Amino acid sequence: MAEAEKLKEELFRKTKSGWECTEDDKKMKIFEFCDSYIEFLNNSKTEREIVKSTKKLIEQNGFKNIVEYEKLVPGDKVYYINRNKSIYLAVIGEDSIEKGINIIGAHADSPRLDLKPNPLYEEAGLAFLKTHYYGGIKKYQWTTIPLAIHGVISKPNGENIEVCIGEDESDPIFTITDLLPHLASEQMERKLKEGVKGEELNLLVGSIPYGANIAEAVKLNILKILNEKYGITEMDFVSSEIELVPAFKSRSMGLDRSMVAGYGQDDKVCVYTSLRAILNIEKPKTTAVCIISDKEEIGSMGNTGMESHVFDTFVSEILNKLNVNRPNLLDQVFCNSKMLSADVDAAYDPIYSSAYEKNNSGYLGGGVGLNKYTGARGKSGASDANAEFVARIRGIFEQNNIKYEVAELGKIDIGGGGTIAYILANKGVDVIDCGVPVLSMHAPYEVTSKFDIYEAYRGYEAFYKS
Numbered sequence: 001m002a003e004a005e006k007l008k009e010e011l012f013r014k015t016k017s018g019w020e021c022t023e024d025d026k027k028m029k030i031f032e033f034c035d036s037y038i039e040f041l042n043n044s045k046t047e048r049e050i051v052k053s054t055k056k057l058i059e060q061n062g063f064k065n066i067v068e069y070e071k072l073v074p075g076d077k078v079y080y081i082n083r084n085k086s087i088y089l090a091v092i093g094e095d096s097i098e099k100g101i102n103i104i105g106a107h108a109d110s111p112r113l114d115l116k117p118n119p120l121y122e123e124a125g126l127a128f129l130k131t132h133y134y135g136g137i138k139k140y141q142w143t144t145i146p147l148a149i150h151g152v153i154s155k156p157n158g159e160n161i162e163v164c165i166g167e168d169e170s171d172p173i174f175t176i177t178d179l180l181p182h183l184a185s186e187q188m189e190r191k192l193k194e195g196v197k198g199e200e201l202n203l204l205v206g207s208i209p210y211g212a213n214i215a216e217a218v219k220l221n222i223l224k225i226l227n228e229k230y231g232i233t234e235m236d237f238v239s240s241e242i243e244l245v246p247a248f249k250s251r252s253m254g255l256d257r258s259m260v261a262g263y264g265q266d267d268k269v270c271v272y273t274s275l276r277a278i279l280n281i282e283k284p285k286t287t288a289v290c291i292i293s294d295k296e297e298i299g300s301m302g303n304t305g306m307e308s309h310v311f312d313t314f315v316s317e318i319l320n321k322l323n324v325n326r327p328n329l330l331d332q333v334f335c336n337s338k339m340l341s342a343d344v345d346a347a348y349d350p351i352y353s354s355a356y357e358k359n360n361s362g363y364l365g366g367g368v369g370l371n372k373y374t375g376a377r378g379k380s381g382a383s384d385a386n387a388e389f390v391a392r393i394r395g396i397f398e399q400n401n402i403k404y405e406v407a408e409l410g411k412i413d414i415g416g417g418g419t420i421a422y423i424l425a426n427k428g429v430d431v432i433d434c435g436v437p438v439l440s441m442h443a444p445y446e447v448t449s450k451f452d453i454y455e456a457y458r459g460y461e462a463f464y465k466s
Contacts, residue, residue, distance in 0.1 A: 093287035100336030107296035110264035111135035135297030151242035270342035277460035335428035341421035347437035362437035367403030371433035376416025
């Protein structure tokens with residue numbers, strides 16, 4: 001028996017929780033790191049806020065806008081902001097950039113509710129804002145929870161007005177009502193996905209009329225309040241980007257404080273860990289690049305999503321300022337590059353075990369997750385990492401004693417998902433998905449393990465230095 005146990009130890013895949021072998025000093029580092037992550041979550045709920053927080057943090061750590069440089073040399077730290085909703089960072093390496101770059105790419109956007117262009121209306125003495133949900137959500141989860149209003153209103157004169165209502169303790173909050181059980185017999189017969197319909201996700205914002213015997217007096221009073229606070233009229237909603245996000249705070253979770261609960265951890269957990277990792281990079285052998293993209297939750301389209309060519313423009317500008325650019329060099333750089341697509345994965349949930357295949361699932365506390373392919377059904381839409389590249393990443397992690405696990409997104413034919421991996425793979429980059437396992441993904445309150453968060457940070461740093 002002793003021989004068999006020894007052989008199992010040598011040959012079997014290690015599946016123990018990472019907490020089991022975590023010493024107290026490392027545990028303290030994990031908790032301190034996650035305290036700063038929780039603060040980041042609470043201050044950066046939208047993509048614009050993430051870019052703003054990122055800009056402040058990186059400038060404190062020596063990064064400069066690439067337009068400030070005429071020439072780049074190894075060790076220079078540069079960034080480029082794309083329309084205030086995505087940002088690209090780079091630390092110039094000592095090796096020729098023609099040999100490729102090391103990229104980590106995460107996304108700043110998360111599932112939420114957006115306001116429609118003409119959102120404000122009054123019905124039965126109540127004022128509501130009409131919404132259009134963004135990304136894959138279970139609509140019923142967004143009713144009867146406290147919601148905050150975040151965003152920007154852009155006026156024709158060029159003025160941009162930032163809006164944030166519901167985060168300060170003195171602010172009002174908002175909610176979407178639901179039908180009481182006593183009257184919900186018909187609603188309860190609906191399929192779960194239609195329990196609350198998209199057109200029923202209307203935000204309750206007021207009930208006091210401006211005066212007596214005035215049509216739409218409650219709507220008028222809401223507009224008066226907004227006009228006094230922000231100087232806007234109803235027409236200004238047309239040129240706004242207003243998002244509704246959960247108003248509750250991210251917190252440590254569990255009696256042992258081993259987890260983080262918070263909104264938008266898909267994919268802000270990978271944004272923060274990859275960002276913190278690149279801040280540790282001074283003069284790498286290979287140029288290190290961090291992508292914080294937008295629009296991933298709706299297909300990465302648009303000029304702030306990864307399907308645009310703005311990232312290509314950023315890398316081309318690096319080539320220009322290294323004074324090495326020539327026709328087709330950008331393509332060659334991409335073909336020689338390596339990437340971790342830093343996006344979250346579904347953590348195994350024993351309450352809903354029928355959706356998972358236990359042997360190929362990520363587990364909370366199992367470390368940073370590698371996902372060789374995503375897609376759906378027969379790997380449709382997937383970027384399937386080559387075996388040689390998977391081995392390379394394994395080597396980096398194992399040499400640096402970083403705990404990792406390898407998983408798929410649930411059982412075959414149950415569902416599926418995607419990341420930005422395929423977009424960079426289409427350029428010739430070697431890519432694998434690498435992120436933090438999440439419980440309750442896409443819900444208003446998601447759960448992650450502090451151990452996994454810290455291992456993702458360590459893994460990303462090791463990749464940059466490889």
